[in-house]
Amino acid sequence: MRAVLRKNFFLEFIKKYDPDILCVQETKAEKGQVLIDLPQYTEYWHSAKKKGYSGVAIFTKEKPKSVTYGIDSERSLIDDQGRDGVAEGRVITAEYQKFYVVTVYTPNAKDDLSRLAYRYKKWDPAFLLHCNMLQKKKPVIFCGDLNVAHKEIDLARPKENMGNKGFTKEEREGFDNIVDAGFLDTLRIFYHDTPGLYTWWTHWAKARERNVGWRIDYVCASGSFKKNIKKAFILSDVMGSDHCPVGIDVQV
Numbered sequence: 348m349r350a351v352l353r354k355n356f357f358l359e360f361i362k363k364y365d366p367d368i369l370c371v372q373e374t375k376a377e378k379g380q381v382l383i384d385l386p387q388y389t390e391y392w393h394s395a396k397k398k399g400y401s402g403v404a405i406f407t408k409e410k411p412k413s414v415t416y417g418i419d420s421e422r423s424l425i426d427d428q429g430r431d432g433v434a435e436g437r438v439i440t441a442e443y444q445k446f447y448v449v450t451v452y453t454p455n456a457k458d459d460l461s462r463l464a465y466r467y468k469k470w471d472p473a474f475l476l477h478c479n480m481l482q483k484k485k486p487v488i489f490c491g492d493l494n495v496a497h498k499e500i501d502l503a504r505p506k507e508n509m510g511n512k513g514f515t516k517e518e519r520e521g522f523d524n525i526v527d528a529g530f531l532d533t534l535r536i537f538y539h540d541t542p543g544l545y546t547w548w549t550h551w552a553k554a555r556e557r558n559v560g561w562r563i564d565y566v567c568a569s570g571s572f573k574k575n576i577k578k579a580f581i582l583s584d585v586m587g588s589d590h591c592p593v594g595i596d597v598q599v
Contacts, residue, residue, distance in 0.1 A: 348374040348381055348404075356587025361385060364582070366594065367408050368441075370450035372491045374402035393417070395436040402436040403450045403491070411441040411448075418477045426465040438474070440481065445599045446572060447481045449489035456494070456512040463517055471521035479528055486572035487530070488597075492547075492564050492590065497522040497532065500542050501562040513563060529570045533579040533595050534562075544581055547590045555589075566595045575599055 348371065351357040361369070369388070376399070378392040388406040393416045395401040405414075417433040418424065424432030437452045454470050456463040481487045495518040499505035508514045526532070538544060545560030554560060568576060578596040585591050 348376045348402075351587040352381055352383070354587060356585075357383075358385075360585055360587070360592070364592075366406075368448055369406040370439075370448065370490050371404040371406070372402075372450060372452035374404050374436075375399050376402060378404075391439055391441065393436045393439045396431075396434045400435070401452060403439050403452050405439050405441055405448070405450050407441065407448075409443065411443055413442040415440045418473050424469055424473055426462065426469070432465075432470055432473075438477070440477075446486045446488055446569075447484075449478065449481070449487060449491075451489055451491040451493070453492060453494045456515065456518060458512060460512060460515070463512070463515060467517040467521060471518075471524065475521075475524055475528060478525075478530070482529070482569050486569035486575075488566065488568045488572065488595070489530075490564075490566040490593070493522070494563055495519060495522055496561045496563055500540065501545075503543075503545065503559040503561070513561060525567060530567045531570055531573060531576075533566045533568055533576055534581065534593070536573065536576060537579050545583070546581055546593055550589060564590055564593050566593055568595070572597075 377394040378390065385406065387408055389410050391405045391414050393403050416439055418438055432454065439450050441448045451474060454462055454466050456466055478487050478489055494513055496502040496514050497519060502508060502514060534544065543558055545558060545562050546564035548555035548560040566579065575597045576595055577598050580594055582592045
C-alpha cells in the first residue's frame with residue numbers, strides 16, 4: 348500500500364473507477380502508517396502482527412451494518428511453525444443489508460510447498476466454513492488473492508507448472524470445494540472458456556508484456572446471488588502491482 352501510494356497508482360485508480368466497495372490484499376501496513384485522503388470512504392484494516400507482512404483492508408462508501416476480523420471458526424489455524432493464520436491479518440467480513448462482502452488473502456503454499464499441508468488441511472476448510480456459515484444468513488461475495496489457478500485455462504503454462512505452488516492438486520481441490528459449496532467464480536459466468544485472462548505476472552522476462560500470467564485473484568459469490576451480478580471484469584491495464592484489480596458490477 349505504501350509503495351502504490353508513493354507512486355500515486357492507488358489514488359489514480361480510485362479517481363478513475365470510483366468503486367463503491369474496494370477490497371485490498373497484502374497491504375503490508377497498518378492504517379496509521381499511511382495517510383489516505385478519501386473522505387467518501389470508511390476504512391477497515393486488518394493488519395498482521397508481524398510488521399510489513401500480509402494484511403487486508405476494505406474501503407466502502409456505504410457503512411456496513413457490522414464488520415468482523417479474522418475467521419470465526421473452531422478449527423485451529425496454527426501451522427507447524429507456530430504461526431497463527433488469524434494473526435496474519437487475512438480476512439475482513441463486512442455485513443450489508445442484502446449480502447456479506449469478505450476480503451481474503453489466502454496463504455501462499457511457498458516455493459518448497461512447506462505451507463501446503465497447512466493450507467490444504469487447515470486454512471482452506473476453515474475459510475470455506477466461515478463463508479458457509481455466513482451464506483446461511485444471506486448471500487456472500489468474497490474476493491481477493493486466493494493464490495491458486497483453478498483450472499488449466501487459468502494460467503499460461505499449465506503443463507510446466509503442474510505440482511508447483513498455486514497449481515497443486517491440493518490447492519485446486521480447495522477451489523473445487525468452494526464451487527461444490529455453491530459459490531460461483533463470477534468471471535466464468537461471462538467468460539466460460541476464454542483463455543488469457545490473468546491477474547498476476549512474474550516480474551521476470553517481460554511476462555506481463557507477453558501476458559504469460561496466472562489468474563489467482565477472484566470474486567466469488569453465492570449461487571443465489573447470480574441474478575444480481577451484471578458484469579465481471581479484470582482490469583489488466585491497471586499498473587502499480589504484479590497483480591491487477593478484478594471486480595463485479597451488481598444490482599440489488
